[in-house]
Amino acid sequence: MxxxxxxxxxxxxxxxxxxxxxxxxxxxxxxxxxxxxxxxxxxxxxxxxxxxxxxxxxxxxxxxxxxxxxxxxxxxxxxxxxxxxxxxxxxxxxxxxxFITNSTHKIDHYCQGKPINTVIPAEKVFFWYDTAGIPLELIEYHLKQKEYSFSPAEFNQLLTAQKQRGKEDRASKKIAVF
The missing domain is CATH 1.10.1240 (Methyltransferase, Methionine Synthase (B12-binding Domains); Chain A, domain 1)
Known part of the structure; x- marks a missing residue:
């Protein structure tokens, strides 16, 4: 944003x-x-x-x-x-x-005690995004405000893998129509 x-x-x-x-x-x-x-x-x-x-x-x-x-x-x-x-x-x-306030509190709680400029694991960012439903823009914005970062490339790899698993899961559940 x-x-x-x-x-x-x-x-x-x-x-x-x-x-x-x-x-x-x-x-x-x-x-x-x-x-x-x-x-x-x-x-x-x-x-x-x-x-x-x-x-x-x-x-x-x-x-x-x-x-x-x-x-x-x-x-x-x-x-x-x-x-x-x-x-x-x-x-x-x-x-x-x-929801935004609660989301930023979750991020703050995780980052508490970590030194500034810490790289947050992409797996954690992906969890916030995928499981907790926190918009990626909010995660990026809040981490930047707190002087933290994460690897967008690693995040995108996790996102791609998740999409592929979802695609395979949907394909395996397709019922043949006669």
Missing amino acids: DTNQPQGNYYIIADHLRTAIFALADGAHFEPKGRGYILKKLVKRATLIGYFLNFSADDLLLFSKKIIEINSSFYPHLREKENLIMENLVQEINYTLK
């Missing part, structure tokens, strides 16, 4: 929040599957970028209110459903910020 290019990041935040707002107004919900999952991912990404830019939950919610205000003259149903939209966004943004 390039925090030196904030204008592009602002557009990403605005586009992701606008998409979520319109979908919520049209009856979608944050869910673990289907379009609700996509909405969760959009808000998670907007919140993560906001975190990198030091935005609070309140900042993201103010952006959301402004998006509703600007677009409601053309789409009046946004104003009619504003309370429902904002309630859902508050919950999802706060959930994501809590």
